[in-house]
Amino acid sequence: MSSERPLLPETPALHEVRLAVRRWVAAHGRSVAVGLSGGADSSALTAAAVAEADSVRAVVVDHGLQPGSGDVAALAAEFARSAGCGSVQVVRVAVTGPGGLEAAARAARYRALGEARAGLPVLLGHTLDDQAETVLLGLGRGSGARSLRGMCEFDDPWGRPLLGVRREVTRRACAELGYAPYEDAHNSDRRFTRVRLREEVLPLLEEVLGGGVASALARTARQLREDEDALEELALQLLAEARAGTGLAVDALAGTPVAVRRRVLRRWLLDSGASAPTDRTLRAADELIGRWRGQGAVAVGGGPEPGVRLVVTRRRGRLIVEFVGRRQGADD
Template sequence: MGPDPAVATARSAVREALGGQPPGGLVLVACSGGADSLALAGALAFTAVRMGLRAGGVTVDHGLQEGSSERAGEVVKALSGLGLEPVESVSVSVGRAGGPEAAAREARYTALDEAAERLGARAVLLGHTLDDQAETVLLGLARGSGARSLAGMAPRAGRYLRPFLGLTRAEVRRACLAMGLAPWDDPHNEDPAYTRVRVRREVLPLLERRLGPGVSEALARTAALLREDADALDGWAVRALEEARDFEHALDVRALEGLPPAVRSRVLRRAAVAAGSPAGTLAAVHVAAVDRLVTAWHGQRGVDLPGGVKAIRRYGKLHFGPAGVAVPGEKRRKA
């Protein structure tokens, strides 16, 4: 008899995600010990050897719960028991910036990046499921985010691969148990203090009851469609930025005026980030203020942006640079 259908589906998803990896390359799985990432580890252990790849694992100890180091040790044993090598547990210090969820995520990805670099891994697999994608889309919608946020998580983002985005959480858990693995259920995943947990336990079930089944699948499809649109607009913005930029790295206002707002806002955001404004704190309201220098110019002095960056319009050019530094054609004010 063949494997449980859920196991076969999980292995097939991993095999598809790893297509194109060079033979002998190292692939890591990020594993918390939960059902999603443990099933991913099991599927990777089976699939990698058949594709001529090396497979290892990393678990991140956030230190946020009593006994977290012991649980990390148990995850290491489980991953090693699957035949993964190398396997590491990495301890991190979680800050407070952006709230507990964002801070933990930032610390986790930093640790995974460092581990991948240190071990020479070509890819890191993450266990996000279709249900996680639906939650991400709803959270972005609630924040009033743009298309890129509503596009959710990409199946491939740099070294990170998410093979299970097309599988439901229930399917993945079934695969985990069918492989004979014992997942750990994080109590944080039941804590209503976290916004994502409230979406998972309250909002999505309510939508399913009121609108009928299939809401999560529909949200995931929406994310995929929006990702295609956002990718196309981002590509257009990259080309438009180069065409509008002069030898002094200023942007020609006339070139910007002719762009659709969706493209122009992306151009302005990229220019601000390139000048040193942090992408994480550069909000839509900042970009909209810079856009008014292009579309509603009446001699305003400029726009202060996060990171000590200022956008100034002078003689038909838009300049981005450190606040307080004179731009070409501008006289410094006397102290």
């Protein structure tokens, strides 16, 4: 590594953050971009990335949601330069769109980071605590293993080296750097579900269950992610075997474990133009295989015009997807 990089203090919290980043860059690439907000997590991440990666491009996203947001972005950019980032860019975004303020801000941030990353993987400051909150949100929504698996260490182009590091560690790391990170008022605004999970639900669970809950939730996410990856691999193999033109051969799917079969159906429906099939939709489509009794088509999406919808039907030993203008029966 270049001797021109600022030397970091040999202190416990910074060392823990650096080790996490060191493992990530060794596995996934030594030239990175970093999404920097000025908060403790992304600031500690940025300093560690400069120490461990070969080159670091800092991208500061200014959401413009609060008075003085431009000043906060400028201070974050100044920190990135002082930390030794090779390039620093501030991007101002407009937060609009569906799903509420949190979702709209997240979508705008990811778009901006994606456009500014210059082909590099983007490191994000999500910590073990963020992972625990994500698992709880998925659990409360009944989203299944796909959601409970939480965030990935690397989901190209998004990298999350700190998923094994507690939020309190990044705060201590900033203190060890002598840097006072920005405290976003939205992070303590209890109108937001994630804030209430952070400040009310997780502390209560820690008290009732005797501690270690956040780490246990993150560990559960990791185990589920490994299981989900294995099931997805089996589903891909089965999908290749079951394809019959644009449809699926029922005989190739009948008798297979339902957990794998529904993953086959989900991937096939997405490939066929359905948008994010729900658990209810997948179960209804699966009954065309596992509990066949001559039932009609299952709606899986909207059509190109009013009155038309996308449906999956069992016909002559195959599942097919087609647009129909009214409910059709099966002729199997």
